[in-house]
Amino acid sequence: MATLSDVATRAGVSVSAVSRVLSEKPGVRVSVATRQRIHDAAKELNYRPNFTARALKSSRTHAVGLVVPGVTNAIFAELMRGVEEEARTKDYMVLIASTERLPEGEESIPRLMGEGRVDGVLVQFGDHLSGDDLRTVTDSGLPVISINTINPGKGGSVRVEDEAGMRLATEHLIELGHARIGYAGGVPTSESGQRRLAGFMEAMATAKLTVEPELVTDFGYYPKQGAQALDAMAELSTPPTAVVVANINAAHGVLSEARRLGIRVPEDMSIVAMHDTWTAEIAWPPLTCVRLPLYELGRAAMASLWDNINSGTAEDRVIADPAPELIVRESTAPPAR
Amino acid sequence: MATLSDVATRAGVSVSAVSRVLSEKPGVRVSVATRQRIHDAAKELNYRPNFTARALKSSRTHAVGLVVPGVTNAIFAELMRGVEEEARTKDYMVLIASTERLPEGEESIPRLMGEGRVDGVLVQFGDHLSGDDLRTVTDSGLPVISINTINPGKGGSVRVEDEAGMRLATEHLIELGHARIGYAGGVPTSESGQRRLAGFMEAMATAKLTVEPELVTDFGYYPKQGAQALDAMAELSTPPTAVVVANINAAHGVLSEARRLGIRVPEDMSIVAMHDTWTAEIAWPPLTCVRLPLYELGRAAMASLWDNINSGTAEDRVIADPAPELIVRESTAPPAR
DNA sequence: CTAGCATGATCAAACGATTGTTCACGAGTA
DNA sequence: TACTCGTGAACAATCGTTTGATCATGCTAG
Structure with a gap:
């Protein structure tokens, strides 16, 4: 994997010049010639910025956690699809953390949140987790959006009608x-x-x-x-x-x-x-x-989390579009009388 | 978030002492008293090692990517459950990357692999991705285990009977x-x-x-x-x-x-x-x-990937235990004749 | 009495990127 | 001629950990 300094060497310039050129910040003073050489070198070496280094410096991992009760059901799947898709538009990745069959004293959730792995968390609580659990999550200091549960004070939430x-x-x-x-x-x-x-x-x-x-x-x-x-x-x-x-x-x-x-x-x-x-x-x-609208719920949750990460706003949203819709199939009929 | 140096200050020792004590490497020479003070300070500050810094230094992210054709089906769910569970025992996290509805020219897969986000990748190819796609993935240099597809030469694979x-x-x-x-x-x-x-x-x-x-x-x-x-x-x-x-x-x-x-x-x-x-x-x-055995396939895939990451071995495994089993329900009967 | 050595701890460099600061140089002005 | 100023680029510190090298201390042995 090529690093910034590899590119710098090849282009015959300093590391900082490369960094500035490749990150395309407005208002950087670099001559056209140098700029060109840097771009060429980067392309030739197939340079990709190292995610961990970036994350360390900027304390942004561009990843969010999705904490769900389980992954083997169709409701999760719909939600997940929404989250994934919105995350992609925001240039984020999704880390799944299933709370299904978590051994007692399991540390994976606190670790997910405490070690700076993610910029924020989406939480959907299942039957077997209590409000206390939610509190440990929201108290971590990380941006949190809870799905289908409004938590008092901390964090935002998103739910359906x-x-x-x-x-x-x-x-x-x-x-x-x-x-x-x-x-x-x-x-x-x-x-x-x-x-x-x-x-x-x-x-x-x-x-x-x-x-x-x-x-x-x-x-x-x-x-x-x-x-x-x-x-x-x-x-x-x-x-x-x-x-x-x-x-x-x-x-x-x-x-x-x-x-x-x-x-x-x-x-x-x-x-x-x-x-x-x-x-x-x-x-x-x-x-x-x-x-x-579960898919939309997933998208909205991710969008809210993104807002929360970037501007600290935390609101409680109700996803009302599309509105709940009755889909009549064959499991209902008039009573036998 | 408390850092190593916060802990060091509080315990009145150097950063390196803290690092050595908390990482519990065998053969470190630290007095019992110091050791105790470090542990106390860490506990008091609720210290957790910063994942990005660790990853940068060690070039290990303790995360793997799971590339799948889609997330809204029960087969994926079973596989995923196996991967997740094995990953947990190995202290790894799973990043989902769905190739469903990926816009043309989407960069998310190469980026997932090229930016050092993950230590390795599990790939299950769907109908809409070709062998070429598999090659771009395996050529990245990262450890790759392909699921249900044996790829020539590079990487390992895991499949069922x-x-x-x-x-x-x-x-x-x-x-x-x-x-x-x-x-x-x-x-x-x-x-x-x-x-x-x-x-x-x-x-x-x-x-x-x-x-x-x-x-x-x-x-x-x-x-x-x-x-x-x-x-x-x-x-x-x-x-x-x-x-x-x-x-x-x-x-x-x-x-x-x-x-x-x-x-x-x-x-x-x-x-x-x-x-x-x-x-x-x-x-x-x-x-x-x-x-x-899809669940077992997931576990085995993750286990193989782990081996591959840690020792570079790449083998093609067939999961034969439990053996395929016929489960007779009500969709089959003798022909009408 | 001093060289030698285990012990317990600190120093300092490195990982790769970002970014505020500094520097060299030539053009423009007094 | 001497000074300022803008331009283009390099320097260097930093993020939090890890880890090889170094150092101070007190003890034993020759």
Whole structure:
């Protein structure tokens, strides 16, 4: 790898001259001839600035961390795609840090943040991490954008319209004629989960429908927990005729559990899920979903982080464009009556 | 952020003493008392070594690049999980570089490799990148491990038993009584695609079954291309009674296309797919698959890269443990006869 | 009594780039 | 002629660590 001084030697000039010419700062006084020789030498040696040296001098790594609960789900994938793409336009790289199955006392997150590896961090907290964890992250002093969680005081955040989305899902079932509607939500500590539940309650209240406490569960967003939720509801003397599932991953679990229990979807029970990933189409029956702009969320998160890094501004943004959209497939139908 | 010299000041010793003590090199002569003061000071200041400075001095970034065709599929997710986990045990971080939708003339890959950001690279080539691209990557001088592609001469590689896996899939159909079997493969330039096709041909030959050229397609590994393959076969005067799909993502496309065309699976046509990701279970019907050790492939790739980085060895490894395994679900059945 | 030596610690150079400061030189002015 | 000033370029310090070389000290051995 050619260094600045290699180029300088070849061009017969000083290192600083090369640095100034190649970094193209405005207002540098270098003659046209020298400039040319430097450019030629750089090209001939295929010079590329050394990232570590640059980072050390400028304390900018041009990398951000993306802390996510796991990488093996379609929601992450969409988010990730947005982050990646925005990062590319900003000339940044993305370091993935999965908090899935992190051994107790694992240091990787604090190290990621404390060792100057990244200029900032994007955090999406999963079910198994608490607000305390978020605080250790935001207290690190690094610019942080939290995804789908608004943290008090520190850092910025970016989220989607969970309430509106959930209202859309619930209203769809109500319009189909369902009255006894179940809710399979996220864990109680999840902020987005609380907002989604609120959206559900709101839609039910508006329609003057009562919400039986036994029909509201909060096991979590994973397939297994979706299955758990369905089990709990199926056990009731009169199970719901429809269920709103607050996350599509959980909805996949609901679907397989339904199959196992001999519950036909949508004949015996309608299912509508939050998030529209590509897996909704391959499921059977294809899932009726509410699309939230996850890709855009990823882009916005990265864009916000960039702003935060460069100007220290930290705002809480709600991504409302495109608005939540109901995508009707085959998992919902009018109740059997 | 506390630096070495902050710690040194606080402990009343020199910077080099601190460096030596904290890096715990064997055979450093430091008194117990000094050692203790240094450790105390470091703890009090919450000292963490600056990664960029370290990287500059040692030319080791403790980061590797993972170049993949895309991040929104379950195969990537499994692989990624393996890479991540192995990287963690090796104290390495993973930088994702997706080649999906890279604008023409994009510099991100060469830059990733040329600027000393990473100690090595893991490359999985997709359909849209050629052998030339692989060469530009391997020619960079960085340690490279290619995943599922053996590249001539340079770098190491790691792959799974494609032939054996494909034989397993094909034999399953043969055992069920199918004779007119279609094959939906990857693009012809794909090495793993060639191996899979070979496995298919081999199994057919062993069973003394003829392979009609019109039943062998090579559109690619994506859902749309799977759909395309099915379209081509469905047009034939006598379509196959079963199809081997060389990639589960393509198989999902086959399944939805079958639904669209009114082809019942498995009654009218059996489908067996390569790779067993979680999406196989949520599909309808749940897909009969051959499980290849993708997670282990990811781990092995990272482990090989680590070896390569540290000792310059480059070998071509085949991950045979666990062996390919047939997972029978509901997309295969005996032919209608 | 002093040369020799292990011990415990500091000095200082280096990694590659950035950047404020200085310097040499020739043109323009008094 | 002597002075200033602008121009084009080099000098040198710095970022935080690592590491070979050096040095001061107290002890043992000849």
